[in-house]
Amino acid sequence: MAWLERVAGGILALLYPEDDRCMLCGAQDCRADTGVCAACEARAKRHLPPRCGLCGRQTRGGGLCGNCRDAQVRYRGAVAYHYEGVVRDALHRLKFEGEARFTAFFAAGMARALRESGWPAPDVLVPVPSHSLRRLGRGYSLPGRLARALSSQTGIPVAHRALRRIALGAMPGRSREERIMLAGKAFAAGQASAVTGKRALLVDDITTTGSTLNACAGLLLSMGASAVYALAAAGGADPLT
Ligand SMILES: [Zn+2]
Ligand SMILES: [Zn+2]
Numbered sequence: 686m687a688w689l690e691r692v693a694g695g696i697l698a699l700l701y702p703e704d705d706r707c708m709l710c711g712a713q714d715c716r717a718d719t720g721v722c723a724a725c726e727a728r729a730k731r732h733l734p735p736r737c738g739l740c741g742r743q744t745r746g747g748g749l750c751g752n753c754r755d756a757q758v759r760y761r762g763a764v765a766y767h768y769e770g771v772v773r774d775a776l777h778r779l780k781f782e783g784e785a786r787f788t789a790f791f792a793a794g795m796a797r798a799l800r801e802s803g804w805p806a807p808d809v810l811v812p813v814p815s816h817s818l819r820r821l822g823r824g825y826s827l828p829g830r831l832a833r834a835l836s837s838q839t840g841i842p843v844a845h846r847a848l849r850r851i852a853l854g855a856m857p858g859r860s861r862e863e864r865i866m867l868a869g870k871a872f873a874a875g876q877a878s879a880v881t882g883k884r885a886l887l888v889d890d891i892t893t894t895g896s897t898l899n900a901c902a903g904l905l906l907s908m909g910a911s912a913v914y915a916l917a918a919a920g921g922a923d924p925l926t
Contacts, residue, residue, distance in 0.1 A: 708778075708786060709771050719790040721775075729775075729794070730767040732920070740895045741802075742920050743767070750923040752895050760887065760902035760913040763802045764920035765794035768891060772919050776890065780827055791890075791918040792834035799839070799886075804914055807886035809879060810836055810843045813901055814850035814872065831918060832888040841886070844879035847908070848872050848901055861894055868896040874908050881909035892917040 707715040707722035715722040721729075735747035741762040744750050766772040779787035812828035832843045851873055859867065885905045887898055892915075902913040 708784070708790075709775060719793050720786050721790045725771050728771045730769065730772070731794070732764045732767060732798075737762075737923065740764070740892070740898075740915075740920075741798075742892075742923055744923040752923075756895070756899065758895065759899055759906060760915045761802075761804065762892070762895070762898060762915040762917070763798040764892060764917045765791065765798045766919045768919040768921050776919055780890065785830070788830055788834045792831060792838055795831065795835055795888075795916050795918055796838045799835075799916055802914070805884060805912075807841055807914055808883035809847075809885050810841050811847045811880065811885050811887050811901070811905065812843065812845065813887060813889040813897060814848050814875075816850055816852065827890045828888050831890060835888060835916075844876065844885075846876045847879045847885070848904060849875045868900040869903075871897070872900055872904055874904050877908040880905050882911055884912045884914065885910040887913060887915040889915065889917045890919065892920040 705715055706713055707717075707725055708720045709725040710722060712722045712724065717723070717726070719726075732741065732743040735744055736742060737744050737748075737750035737753055739749060739753040739758040739761065742750055742764050768776070775787045775790060778784040779791070810832045812826060812832040815826040815828065829843075829845055832845075835841070836843045849872065851871055887901050887905070889898060892898055898915040898917070902915065905913045
């Protein structure tokens with residue numbers, strides 16, 4: 686009856702074409718609830734110690750990273766993965782091709798980074814607001830979607846309207862100094878009652894200079910948050926190492 690099993694398998698494959706395949710390499714029998722097989726998970730490089738004591742990215746020698754050394758950093762951060770290799774592929778497919786199933790993969794990595802942080806439990810998740818036009822184009826906000834997935838894993842509620850985005854034009858191609866200056870003007874306070882007296886955890890997809898998270902952290906503190914932490918799905922290595 687082997688042929689019957691093959692036919693049944695073929696029908697199942699038609700009905701559920703990618704269910705048991707790794708979303709990155711296509712290997713079969715991928716049972717992980719994140720949709721990524723163990724081999725690909727192992728190739729996703731995590732930000733391991735030694736890490737920057739402020740933004741949480743991996744550094745070669747310990748201490749503060751190049752971005753945090755000369756900045757007034759208002760948050761404590763953690764970054765799940767290095768922005769390279771399979772992580773870069775997965776984030777691009779999630780961000781630009783709308784492959785929403787990668788949300789679970791990144792949320793699991795972020796939840797692990799949060800558990801390993803040693804921070805007191807946050808009271809509320811605050812997604813970094815996306816540019817409204819970009820959100821319209823994609824139909825959703827990626828930090829908002831990651832925050833929602835993290836919320837379902839941790840039970841911490843999401844304050845989607847705590848911060849607002851102000852349209853300033855495109856950031857790519859601008860210098861580091863320009864980006865830091867513009868990041869300070871790109872956000873505004875939203876619903877303050879959602880964060881007043883609370884430990885807020887900012888959620889973002891990619892962190893580069895940390896200037897976006899720092900601008901948002903400054904606003905949340907001015908709105909009465911008792912402390913601000915930040916968690917990014919991916920980020921670059923320390924620029925000075
Ligand atoms: Zn794989
Ligand atoms: Zn740092």
